[in-house]
Amino acid sequence: MNLILAGGKLIDGTGEKRDCATVVVEGRAIREVAEGADYPERTGFYRIDCRGKTIMPGMFDVHVHLGGGDVVPGIDDYRVSRRLDEHMAMHAYRTLEAAQRALRSGFTTLRDMSSRDFVDVQLRNAVAADLVVAPRIICSGPGITMTGGHVWPRCVQVDGPDEIRKEIRRQVREGVDWIKIMGVTGGIASSGQDIRRTQFTREEIRVAVEEAHRLGRPCAAHAHGLEGISFCVEAGIDTLEHGTFLDEVQADRMAQRGIYLVPTLLNSYFRSQGAGDPVLKEREEQLRRMGIRIPAPEERIALAKRHGIKVLAGTDCGGNTRAVFGLHGVEVYMLARCGLTNMEAIVAATGGAAEAMGLADKVGIIRPGLVADILVVDGDPLQDISVLAPFNSRIEMVIKDGRIVSHHLFGREEVSFPAPVREV
Ligand SMILES: [Zn+2]
Structure with missing residues (x-):
């Protein structure tokens, strides 16, 4: 798919982050990582507004x-x-x-x-x-x-x-x-x-x-x-x-x-x-x-x-x-x-x-040229890591090989297990 993930907080997978960036996916690959939210429209690209959300690797x-x-x-x-x-x-x-x-x-x-x-x-x-x-x-x-x-x-x-x-x-x-x-x-x-x-x-x-x-x-x-x-x-x-x-x-x-x-x-x-x-x-x-x-x-x-x-x-x-x-x-x-x-x-x-796994030049990091395995998270896992865990998941979209393979509108995973331990 051709996607413009516009204006999200970016966690690139190497330990670096950016407050606001746009990730452009073309076919199976990440084509571009641009600063800010106002990336221009492009014909043939589907734009997803990621403001207030986090973009990170699968x-x-x-x-x-x-x-x-x-x-x-x-x-x-x-x-x-x-x-x-x-x-x-x-x-x-x-x-x-x-x-x-x-x-x-x-x-x-x-x-x-x-x-x-x-x-x-x-x-x-x-x-x-x-x-x-x-x-x-x-x-x-x-x-x-x-x-x-x-x-x-x-x-x-x-x-x-x-x-x-x-x-x-x-x-x-x-x-x-x-x-x-x-x-x-x-x-x-x-x-x-x-x-x-x-x-x-x-x-x-x-x-x-x-x-x-x-x-x-x-x-x-x-x-x-x-x-x-x-x-x-x-x-x-x-x-x-x-x-x-x-x-x-x-x-x-x-x-x-x-x-x-x-x-x-x-x-x-x-x-x-x-x-x-x-x-x-x-x-x-x-x-x-x-x-x-x-x-x-x-x-x-x-x-x-x-x-x-x-x-x-x-x-x-x-x-x-x-x-x-x-x-x-x-x-x-x-x-x-x-x-x-x-x-x-x-x-x-x-x-x-x-x-x-010997795959760092292929996948696992948000960088141009790498395979587009990407999550869009409605929240900030750097503030609250539990948004990645199923008991509080805020993962909205899963993109693998440049394709949207899961979206929260399809319904979330139903898994039953005890609530998380909360520190006192
Ligand atoms: Zn084992």
Whole structure:
């Protein structure tokens, strides 16, 4: 489409802002960013008055599990709750529907962090071929885990350097953009596992990262416990997912090596509300009985800030029952509530995420020549970050690839979850 987004406050995604600017979209690209509101009319361009509103990039959620969409609540059987045995066609429809909920909530790019049968790869291809309207997908296929390792029913189980290399080569052949190492440590979703305990050996982790990089694929790792984190940092992982027990020494190494942290705070939001699914609550109770105290998310954000680690927005939607597609904006809200400034939280979901995904010259920033993934927000997220979160969303329009894919007049996303915590 050809659009003139006239006279809004501009947040460009890099940390810069302008009080009043006009963004011109021609076809799929941003053509021009002009000062002020009085940009002249142009034939063939549809003008949208953005005075009093904010123009910002479409957001990224860099940690989702699209395959099968939302996790079915109240079921303590991993295969059933993730619908791993349903027909692949139905699984793909659910995957698409979940992705479209993310798109309507303002998230125009998603990185999948393990899905069944490369359904994420196929969705990426379908989006790229213009067959369906959905976010841009960055995919990792099924994660790799050790035999019996974290969430093994959804991953490929591999042991030893040779099997790891072979599986990574197979995944690259199948078209993944990233490699996801799942079994670095246990996880919340794996009943009976100690989330602090390391699973893959130091050598296995080193080989996985080496092989991924050798084949030109960045590498993400699920890690809660400190030893697992240290093996990933040493191996040169690109993004560290969760990082629950991160300490000062490893934080310093992460910063020096430019490793990004994806703290996945959406679940902390629900935990802080005492809300959610009985199965997940039982799992958290089990961790408490093991003597595991999960550090407060504020501690991790403070650690990241102290050391200068770049933080990214990732929800783990589709990874647990509370993380429902469409709630991605809560992550941005949580990043700000736990210690980032509102601007830093926005960068974590826009330009910073684009940089981490290797897409900063393509999308995620409002700059001439880049792809037009843009939000129009009726409000100012620098004043009140909750205007990006579904419980108070003021996102009026979602533009992806230069097309209006969602408008508040079509109706807002209906999602039920507890009200936000208000500071006193
Ligand atoms: Zn996950």
